[in-house]
Amino acid sequence: MADQANTAPKRKARKAHEATVTGRRQLSPDLVRLSLNSPDFVGQELEFTDHYIKLLFVPEGADYAWPFDAAQVREEQPRDKQPITRTYTIFNLNSETGDFEADFVTHGDSGLAGPWGRDVEVGAKIGFFGPGGKWEPEASYDHFVFAGDESAAPAISAGLARLPEGATATAYIEIESEDRTFEIPTGEGIDIQWVYRNGATHGTELSRIVRGAGVPEGKKTSWFVHGVAEMIKEMRRFLFVESEIPREDVSISGYWRIGMTEDQWQSSKQEFNAEIEAEEERLSTR
Template identity: 30%
Template sequence: MTTAVAAPFRFFSLQVVRTRRLGPSLARVTFAGPDLRAFHSDGLDQSLSLFLPHPGQAEPAVPVELGWGSPRSSAVESGGGWWHGWRELPDDVRAVMRSYTLRALRRDADGHTAEVDIDFVLHGLAPGSGIDAGPAARWAAGAAPGDRVLLLGPAAADNRAIRFRPPEDTDLVVIWGDETAVPAACAIVEALPAGTRARVWLEVPHADDVQDLPTAADAEVTWLVRGADGGPGAALATLRGAQLPPAEHPYVWIAGESGCVKELRRHFVGERGIDRRRVTFVGYWRRGLTEEQLREQG
């Protein structure tokens, strides 16, 4: 998943305050810290970048000017000027950077952000996954209160790293996401206002990953348990066979594995005739590639 970094973004020094296992493939980590008073987001699929420590490190290793408690330069406040310094650190020292979406935030009595939740997919750690666990999954599985991270996130409520933007005339919201998009999709569905018609498909590896999803909207939510036989074409076959309610101005949001997302976009635009300007599609990951490899490809 590629995070769109646009000013005003900045770094936030945070600590884990609690963790919760949501299922075999998903874990929720709650972060807090004084820096969050400057964290602002009105987005339901807000993209973030997390910097995580390697095993044995007390905190993520970043360039000195981004260190814990150090003065924040103008480059840091805008979220820029850090990339080259971070890349120049040795591979086994440099903080692990991974992209996520905000699951939820909670404010204090003064209206400032006090806590944020981020849901992690435990790739390679769930039973029968058949893949090697990555550094972020391993970190999340062992996260404990007091663990330190660095977050690159928004200091402005409306920013370019928010993708869910249905036009005002939308009369039907259609959503599909795999487990990497479940946090954003759930935040979106929970926030839909009463009377909003929505059809939602969420794909997860295990039945125990299915979550309760309260919403005031007129939403039909279908959880798809992928299992061992669920390949890249399963989502397309499901959506092709789905009957959507009639709508003059539908809006579609699809996110997850890049190849699957592209297939679904072609389905909605080419086969269902939905205006491409009303289809938001986000590739959070690509099958067979790490985030480092994706980043190198540009």
């Protein structure tokens, strides 16, 4: 048995890429847009609108810095000194130059990537894994409903910019308050609905507004719903149990969870999803 364990195939090492910060813009009091460039994106045509990368942050106290060999670091460093990943949607990719953009939500000095995005200087370099992604607006739908908080806004923006010809869309975007709005694609057939928390728990106002609007009638509709996990639970019940929306018409997942770091959320996400799927099954068979 020991020989079998020693010869078990190792997980394939992911290749880390490098991005350079080339610019920054303050979109709202707590939202920063960074312009970046990666030579590894030159020639890449990204087919989806929810493409993301995982930025690599070096833990405090570690004895290495970017650039580094991610596989080597994984083998040589203890778990608490291995790179910390934070996931960000990328958009406006120019495949000829490798330029792209990413938005960072900032909440003072809390968190890891938010303060970095707020303070990083032009010219700084950072490693990343990716890109990943799996959704885009398909031409077989007449209408699209987008719903999410600030974390989902970049993917919503990218989806709105790539709507099929003749399609319409409604986008519900939850932000803290009226003075936190930011630029987002608009145009004929696009209805932007800003949802203000005004101190309420993340996701509660968004769930209430989307539920109140109901399901569009007479249109083949695709749903893109992403953001805080607590909102996702409510929206899954609304879509799959109460409204009986076909699952193939819905892209829905939690990008984050209240009170958890990304690492904690990712390690518990599968269990969270299994629990709500079991509850949906129970409610559907009543």
